[in-house]
Amino acid sequence: MTDATDSAPQRYIAAIDQGTTSTRAMIFDHAGQVVASEQLEHRQIFPRAGWVEHDPIEIWRNTRRVAAAVLAAGELKPHHLAACGITNQRETTVVWDRSTGKPVYNAIVWQDTRTDRLCEELGGDVGADRYRERTGLPLSTYFAGPKVRWILDNVDGVRERAERGDLCFGTMDSWLTWNMTGGPDGGVHVTDVTNASRTMLMDLRTLDWDLQICEELGIPVSMLPAIVSSSGVIAALRTGGSFPDVPLGGILGDQQAATFGQACLEPGEAKNTYGTGNFLLMNTGTEPVFSEHGLLTTVCYRLGDEPARYALEGSIAVTGSLVQWLRDNLGLIPTAADVEDLAARAEDNGGVYFVPAFSGLFAPRWRPDARGVIVGLTRYADKRHLARAVLEASAYQTREVIEAMQADSGVALTTLKVDGGMVVNELLMQFQSDILDVPVVRPVVNETTALGAAYAAGLAVGYWDSPEDIRRNWAEGQRWSPAMGQDERDTLYDGWNRAVTHSFDLA
Numbered sequence: 001m002t003d004a005t006d007s008a009p010q011r012y013i014a015a016i017d018q019g020t021t022s023t024r025a026m027i028f029d030h031a032g033q034v035v036a037s038e039q040l041e042h043r044q045i046f047p048r049a050g051w052v053e054h055d056p057i058e059i060w061r062n063t064r065r066v067a068a069a070v071l072a073a074g075e076l077k078p079h080h081l082a083a084c085g086i087t088n089q090r091e092t093t094v095v096w097d098r099s100t101g102k103p104v105y106n107a108i109v110w111q112d113t114r115t116d117r118l119c120e121e122l123g124g125d126v127g128a129d130r131y132r133e134r135t136g137l138p139l140s141t142y143f144a145g146p147k148v149r150w151i152l153d154n155v156d157g158v159r160e161r162a163e164r165g166d167l168c169f170g171t172m173d174s175w176l177t178w179n180m181t182g183g184p185d186g187g188v189h190v191t192d193v194t195n196a197s198r199t200m201l202m203d204l205r206t207l208d209w210d211l212q213i214c215e216e217l218g219i220p221v222s223m224l225p226a227i228v229s230s231s232g233v234i235a236a237l238r239t240g241g242s243f244p245d246v247p248l249g250g251i252l253g254d255q256q257a258a259t260f261g262q263a264c265l266e267p268g269e270a271k272n273t274y275g276t277g278n279f280l281l282m283n284t285g286t287e288p289v290f291s292e293h294g295l296l297t298t299v300c301y302r303l304g305d306e307p308a309r310y311a312l313e314g315s316i317a318v319t320g321s322l323v324q325w326l327r328d329n330l331g332l333i334p335t336a337a338d339v340e341d342l343a344a345r346a347e348d349n350g351g352v353y354f355v356p357a358f359s360g361l362f363a364p365r366w367r368p369d370a371r372g373v374i375v376g377l378t379r380y381a382d383k384r385h386l387a388r389a390v391l392e393a394s395a396y397q398t399r400e401v402i403e404a405m406q407a408d409s410g411v412a413l414t415t416l417k418v419d420g421g422m423v424v425n426e427l428l429m430q431f432q433s434d435i436l437d438v439p440v441v442r443p444v445v446n447e448t449t450a451l452g453a454a455y456a457a458g459l460a461v462g463y464w465d466s467p468e469d470i471r472r473n474w475a476e477g478q479r480w481s482p483a484m485g486q487d488e489r490d491t492l493y494d495g496w497n498r499a500v501t502h503s504f505d506l507a
């Protein structure tokens with residue numbers, strides 16, 4: 001349908017990128033260029049050490065606001081949108097009442113470690129590796145299943161309501177999809193295969209819920225969403241919303257969306273996203289590859305009825321959020337971006353290393369007993385060196401994951417494609433290239449997470465013809481090449497590895 005007042009209306013694709021730090025709404029054109037973008041941060045709630053929560057109502061309100069604002073920013077109307085996609089922070093868990101839409105508890109965020117004891121008990125019962133063989137995931141506080149169990153066990157009356165069929169569980173994609181397609185008035189309760197693959201409840205081969213694991217975790221199947229492909233029209237968005245009657249054509253976990261948006265379409269192609277955490281994913285094709293070096297096996301994406309594509313993933317819990325900690329907890333920088341100038345005022349880290357094991361250590365070491373440490377301090381060290389150590393921590397953790405990925409895949413990385421909020425930091429990108437000794441490449445369109453969701457949605461409605469359009473639209477924006485001597489590289493990385501050992505056994 002075109003509005004008679006429009007002159008040659010170009011149709012566009014919208015994407016909602018609901019991340020750990022903020023929620024964005026973006027609009028893309030056929031070339032994959034950003035037409036408009038709006039973003040709102042939400043509260044990070046820390047009820048006690050190791051607990052991290054978000055308010056689902058605040059996130060839903062922010063989603064509505066940025067969706068309305070992005071149309072206005074682009075001077076567009078909803079009928080200009082051919083489709084909308086959703087991408088989201090993964091594993092973060094919401095349980096809500098299907099008749100009122102009211103969450104029974106805050107969202108428990110993927111960084112939260114309150115389920116550590118439950119994971120120990122589950123591991124003791126059946127052995128941690130049993131979950132990995134079926135779900136591709138190690139038993140860890142990171143994943144949604146144990147978080148659902150915590151809510152059922154610890155929020156009064158919730159288990160009874162769940163067993164009556166009154167409650168819905170979902171990750172952020174489900175929560176937003178349900179609300180955006182009508183909520184209590186007909187909202188659809190779905191999740192896509194990539195998000196389902198982060199719950200520790202889905203069988204990687206059948207792409208369906210593993211009823212035995214659901215039973216072991218005491219999670220009623222009635223509260224689980226239906227699992228859908230990452231690309232395919234799911235429903236029309238609610239008539240009274242910001243994008244009325246626009247087809248919802250794609251859903252992907254944000255790291256899978258970034259992998260898709262970076263055109264990692266063939267086995268061996270990989271990207272690293274520098275966001276609240278860092279997430280390195282390598283496409284491994286239509287067969288899951290199981291890691292021997294501490295990486296996850298996950299669904300990369302599934303387009304319509306095609307065979308799913310799988311990925312090896314290295315998940316790092318704390319990278320960009322360490323910069324937030326420097327800003328919010330220590331007050332050393334007014335904005336996240338200021339960390340670069342502060343770090344640049346020191347020529348090196350002065351021997352200081354910061355191991356940000358705030359949620360334990362994820363890939364490749366998986367040490368839930370670890371906690372954050374700063375080592376190597378002398379009277380010489382000051383806030384400049386601390387800022388540098390904060391940035392270097394992202395680069396060292398990324399090198400650990402890449403070494404594991406190369407060992408698992410047998411594929412030596414020749415260049416690292418990067419994206420996410422931290423990659424505007426040129427000092428970090430140069431250091432990353434130095435410490436890896438490979439070039440680091442940032443695309444012209446850095447918002448590859450939202451772009452990946454837009455591509456999934458656009459493919460579902462024929463706005464783009466094939467994923468090859470993604471490859472054609474991908475363009476190199478900036479490249480950093482190694483400029484560090486091998487001796488310095490080895491000295492720094494040895495210092496990091498020694499520092500990490502001091503973070504163990506502190507939980």
Ligand SMILES: Nc1ncnc2c1ncn2[C@@H]1O[C@H](COP(=O)(O)OP(=O)(O)O)[C@@H](O)[C@H]1O
Binds near residue numbers: 336421425
């Ligand atoms: N110039 C910068 N240097 C380093 N970190 C930055 C910079 N700008 C933003 N960040 C960090 O990037 C993160 C936000 O990145 P983003 O990809 O939007 O996160 P998410 O998708 O997890 O919400 C924040 O943790 C912030 O501290």
Ligand SMILES: O=P(O)(O)OC[C@H](O)CO
Binds near residue numbers: 021089253275315
């Ligand atoms: O919100 P991001 O971009 O940091 O991504 C968080 C991941 O999805 C957690 O698995």
